[in-house]
Amino acid sequence: MSDQMSRITLARRPSGAPVPDDFKLVTEARPEPAEGEVLIEVTHLSLDPYMRGRMDDAKSYAPSVDIGGTMTGQGVGRVIASKADGFTKGDMVTGMTGWASHACLPASELHKLDGTLPPSTALGVLGMPGLTGWVGLHRFGQPKAGETLVVAAATGPVGSMVGQLAKAVGLRTVAIAGGPEKCALATDTFGFDAAIDHRAHDDARSLRKTIAEAAPDGVDIYWENVGGKVLDAVMPLMNVHGRIPVCGMIAWYGGANVEDTNQLPAMWRSILVKRLQVSGFIIFDHWDQYPAFLADVGPKVAAGEIAYLEDVAEGLENAPYAFIAMLKGGNTGKQIVKL
Amino acid sequence: MSDQMSRITLARRPSGAPVPDDFKLVTEARPEPAEGEVLIEVTHLSLDPYMRGRMDDAKSYAPSVDIGGTMTGQGVGRVIASKADGFTKGDMVTGMTGWASHACLPASELHKLDGTLPPSTALGVLGMPGLTGWVGLHRFGQPKAGETLVVAAATGPVGSMVGQLAKAVGLRTVAIAGGPEKCALATDTFGFDAAIDHRAHDDARSLRKTIAEAAPDGVDIYWENVGGKVLDAVMPLMNVHGRIPVCGMIAWYGGANVEDTNQLPAMWRSILVKRLQVSGFIIFDHWDQYPAFLADVGPKVAAGEIAYLEDVAEGLENAPYAFIAMLKGGNTGKQIVKL
Incomplete structure (x- = not known):
């Protein structure tokens, strides 16, 4: 045996x-x-x-x-x-x-x-998810101090990396997570400025209102992990020249339908009117960045600066x-x- | 008086x-x-x-x-x-x-x-539409010789500029236009390699099949002027690392609904899986390029090289x-x- x-x-x-x-x-x-x-x-x-x-x-x-x-x-x-x-x-x-x-x-x-x-x-933090957050935020998110970032699945290994890196650059960081425990984690462990429980909102409109309150200057970067209701909620809040790194769509894996048949035209309109940059990316294209990532993030994890x-x-x-x-x-x- | x-x-x-x-x-x-x-x-x-x-x-x-x-x-x-x-x-x-x-x-x-x-x-050709095509293609389309471009509203002043500029760079150019007369114009006057009449196709699936035949190596740049059926048709044909400059959505101006409620999740999936770059842009952000545009394109129009x-x-x-x-x-x- x-x-x-x-x-x-x-x-x-x-x-x-x-x-x-x-x-x-x-x-x-x-x-x-x-x-x-x-x-x-x-x-x-x-x-x-x-x-x-x-x-x-x-x-x-x-x-x-x-x-x-x-x-x-x-x-x-x-x-x-x-x-x-x-x-x-x-x-x-x-x-x-x-x-x-x-x-x-x-x-x-x-x-x-x-x-x-x-x-x-x-x-996790020093593996594929960490690298995903690090490459995607810097290359496709292009964060600038004073901007606002919204991250879906914010306590996951990608989202928590993105939030911590963005915070370190000087962004206001807003977490979307499922349930009060994860929201507490987002602010207490991962240092987000605000955390919103998407489960407390039945529809995109209600979720949007809460995100708008947490992001009073609008959203410059929406880190897309999930699709679905969160995407629908955030899209109209995007600022001009906003960036949307598309890293996942967990809400839509395995097929899905959207209820609001105007959502696609409305989204396309936001992309046009707000001059958004929507960037799909797959971490497997960026493994060449792994040594640079480890050199940057490894010591920060060891020092406890990245949770x-x-x-x-x-x-x-x-x-x-x-x-x-x-x-x-x-x-x-x-x-x-x-x- | x-x-x-x-x-x-x-x-x-x-x-x-x-x-x-x-x-x-x-x-x-x-x-x-x-x-x-x-x-x-x-x-x-x-x-x-x-x-x-x-x-x-x-x-x-x-x-x-x-x-x-x-x-x-x-x-x-x-x-x-x-x-x-x-x-x-x-x-x-x-x-x-x-x-x-x-x-x-x-x-x-x-x-x-x-x-x-x-x-x-x-x-037109030397005004806002011409500048739109010139700026958008070079900055957001990033054309490379040997690639394939699909342009909606291809005989319009923006689409015809985009097609002619892309052809000059060495791309295969596929026009989408409404009716046989515009299709003839696209190939005869504007030099597109192929032209497809979207009115001859009742649904996106049928239109997609015809575009796929005209673009046998897939689509590297989709120039988005229209939204609607053409967008739905082209999206699944995009190649990895494709670019979609979003310049208009005439099919959806004045509000619209999409019939296929899976279209948005399917599109989001394409953006992710194909690592697409979707770039909304508005020409009013780029008027500083007008002198450079005139210097490049003016002589070509005068010489009859751009129709x-x-x-x-x-x-x-x-x-x-x-x-x-x-x-x-x-x-x-x-x-x-x-x-």
């Missing part, structure tokens, strides 16, 4: 929100590393909203997961066998392990952890349940699975 | 498409130029789609026309009295005269024509009818009113 491994595969394509039966736990023989590869025992696995897109068959920026294929994702783990120069047994590394207990990966696709911070930070929060589920077999809950906003902070 | 003037005022705010009773012809005493001003006898008046927006009370990038106020717009005319240095009787000038037979304007807001081309060109087309209505009293027809696509080329 010691040479066995487990992985979570895609059993079938979800229709709408994923359910447990869309996943399957498979146990099989552990692979041997080929020349240039290492075998990793995964200790922590990252769950991220983008994975929902990989479950669909639709053309996307990355290939779909095949039926029967391992769910893709970043993991952290310990090298237990190495056939690659520069890696030895016991090294802690991160790479695209997938939802699996073990993975063989080429050394060129791995990043070695330096051990100054807990390994799980390589999946982070992790929500840890236990056991690979619970990854599907944690993922399903996360898509509904059930997590608090970066969702990790500890193996 | 010789010191009288006429102007077209906004009689009431239109509900949807404007009708003749939304306008009123007023005759009154001609004003005297103050110190630093000139009095202009307008010879040609420009009609442009953006004027529809000025008729609404909604907050926009420029103030609404007040009820009873003169419809705003650019005109060309002859100086008939001057109290400004550098302007003398007989000079041909252009400026924001409004829909009027005469206007008093400060010299600082006027541009003197050099007389090498017909005065009406200052309203242009004007649709001339006669008489100020007919401006409302020409404007109403233009919003329905009834004009061919830049809509001018000759006084």
Whole structure:
């Protein structure tokens, strides 16, 4: 049994929100590393909203997961066998392990952890979500002191990074989050100037009124993580020459319809009249910035200047349940699975 | 009577498409130029789609026309009295005269024509529409040789400029226009590689199929003039890192609803997955580029390298009818009113 491994595969394509039966736990023989590869025992696995897109068959920026294929994702783990120069047994590394207990990966696709911070930070605040916030805010948000930023999913690992970085540049930062606990986190832990509970508002109009009060000078940057009601609420509040980095649309993953059939024309009108810059981006285009990001943000995390929060589920077999809950906003902070 | 003037005022705010009773012809005493001003006898008046927006009370990038106020717009005319240095009787000038037979304007807001081309060109190919195409394509479209451009309203003064400039840079250019005559104009007069009649397609899906055939490598730049069905058709054909300069939305002026309630989420998904750059812009932000534009494009127009087309209505009293027809696509080329 010691040479066995487990992985979570895609059993079938979800229709709408994923359910447990869309996943399957498979146990099989552990692979041997080929020349240039290492075998990793995964200790922590990252769950991220983008994975929902990989479950669909639709053309996307990355290939779909095949039926029967391992769910893709970043993991952290310990090298237990190495056939690659520069890696030895016991090294802690991160790479695209997938939802699996073990993975063989080429050394060129791995990043070695330096051990100054807990390994799980390589999946969140110092991993893909952190990099997403850092690249997206600076490159597409172009924050300027005195401006106002609104962030959806503000206590998530991307949103909390964006809010803290923007605050440090001198912006007024307004968090949108689900529920009073997350709102308290947004202001108390992540330093947002204001936090708004979108669940307290049944419709976009009511939410908009509250955002307008929290952003009396209008919104210069709307960090788009969610789509849906929040987008509808914020759009008319955008200032001239506002920027909207589009990083996700969790409210609309798995298909959705908008109730207000005038929303699209109204949005298009805002883009035109306010001269907005709407920039879709995918972090996989920007991995070349990872060293610069680590050099800038790593010391700030180590010094406690940038806060982070992790929500840890236990056991690979619970990854599907944690993922399903996360898509509904059930997590608090970066969702990790500890193996 | 010789010191009288006429102007077209906004009689009431239109509900949807404007009708003749939304306008009123007023005759009154001609004003005297103050110190630093000139009095202009307008010879040609420009009609442009953006004027529809000025008729609404909604907050926009420029103030609404007040009820009873003169419809705003650019005109060309002859100086008939001057109290400004550098302007003398007989000079041909252009400026924001409004829909009027005469206007008093400060010299600082006027541009003197050099007389090498017909005065009406200052309203179209070498005026605001030409500048719009030139600035928007280069700054927000960022065309690269070998790419594909799709332009809506392609035989209009903006679209035809965009198509010709893009073709000169080495792009494949695809025109969308209304009716077979405009399609023939697009290819024969303006040199588009292909032209598609949107009226021959009842729905976005059918239009999309035809655009896909004309743009076999996908669409890198969609020049957005119209919104509506064309936007819906083009969006899924956008290539990764595509650009969408949003310059107008004539199909949605005066309010509109979209039939497909999934269109907005689908569009947002395209923006994200394809990493699109959607850039609203308003030419009034870019008038500082006017000298550079004239220096680049003026000689090309004079040399016949850039074609242009004007649709001339006669008489100020007919401006409302020409404007109403233009919003329905009834004009061919830049809509001018000759006084």
